Amino acid sequence: MLNDLDRRLLRHLQADPDQPVSQLAEAAGLPLASCYKRLERLQAQGVIKGSRAAINWAALGYSVEVSLRVTLDKTDPRAFDEFLAAAREVPEVIAIQTFLGVVDVRLSVIAQSMPHYQEVYRARILTLPHIADIEALMQVATIKEAQSLPL
Amino acid sequence: MIDLDDTDRAILRVMQGDATLKASEIGRRVGLSQPAAWRRIKRLNEAGVLKPRQLDLDLEKLGFGVTVFLGVKLATKGRVSLEDFERAVTAIPEVQTVQHVLGMYDYRLRIVARDLPDFERVLRRRIMTLPGVGNVEANVLLSEEHLPGPLG
Numbered sequence: 001m002l003n004d005l006d007r008r009l010l011r012h013l014q015a016d017p018d019q020p021v022s023q024l025a026e027a028a029g030l031p032l033a034s035c036y037k038r039l040e041r042l043q044a045q046g047v048i049k050g051s052r053a054a055i056n057w058a059a060l061g062y063s064v065e066v067s068l069r070v071t072l073d074k075t076d077p078r079a080f081d082e083f084l085a086a087a088r089e090v091p092e093v094i095a096i097q098t099f100l101g102v103v104d105v106r107l108s109v110i111a112q113s114m115p116h117y118q119e120v121y122r123a124r125i126l127t128l129p130h131i132a133d134i135e136a137l138m139q140v141a142t143i144k145e146a147q148s149l150p151l
Numbered sequence: 152m153i154d155l156d157d158t159d160r161a162i163l164r165v166m167q168g169d170a171t172l173k174a175s176e177i178g179r180r181v182g183l184s185q186p187a188a189w190r191r192i193k194r195l196n197e198a199g200v201l202k203p204r205q206l207d208l209d210l211e212k213l214g215f216g217v218t219v220f221l222g223v224k225l226a227t228k229g230r231v232s233l234e235d236f237e238r239a240v241t242a243i244p245e246v247q248t249v250q251h252v253l254g255m256y257d258y259r260l261r262i263v264a265r266d267l268p269d270f271e272r273v274l275r276r277r278i279m280t281l282p283g284v285g286n287v288e289a290n291v292l293l294s295e296e297h298l299p300g301p302l303g
Contacts, residue, residue, distance in 0.1 A: 017205065094296070098292075099291060136254055141251040143251055
């Protein structure tokens, strides 16, 4: 399992995934060779799965982002699968999350403007199957987006 | 705002899937030479199209068994400054993202915890004690998928 050195290494790595291993080794206070060895082991164990390059949609002209909280009609056992499969086909949907709680599914939807959003919402979202209720939260600002873990 | 052609979009699709690829490999996949791919990636980066690369860690292997999304409504609007709330909530290590939203909640928080008792501790000691916090709704994340978006 992981020890304190592994956690320290990951803490420094997640703060800046692009830094050279030499810099990482120094920050974590590890010899270079053992730093390489630990990184390899963490990758082999699947603790480090890779890295993602998220797109800044605002820079591409998609200035509207809306979080749609969807409640499904669960009397139909296929509701979840059919809804998710159809939602994946909508290009403006950039993320899908499922929940245990008040909300069943959340869709992140982007659009170039409010009229464009309205068009997407009416033509592609409201036509998705098995929707019982939808609530919208419009994104105003992202205050924190580190998604780093408290290791 | 930057204009993209089909090749730029193809490059972005490749990079969304794996951010560790070298320019030569990205070029090979979209049919460009290494220098041509490198120039395009540089241009995309300079236009701010890509957010800083994020490490993809296995939460469960690191002992974080639950992710919870909280919808937070501020109780005393106008009395407590948004800045005070934002400063305090941003400083909580278990809070991964904070989004200011418009709708039935004021803020949306993403929280990681080891398990449900650990989440309860964070909720009681850290969240419910925030300045101005009112109604809170919690939803436990079951699954999450990121889609390529309108790059097709």
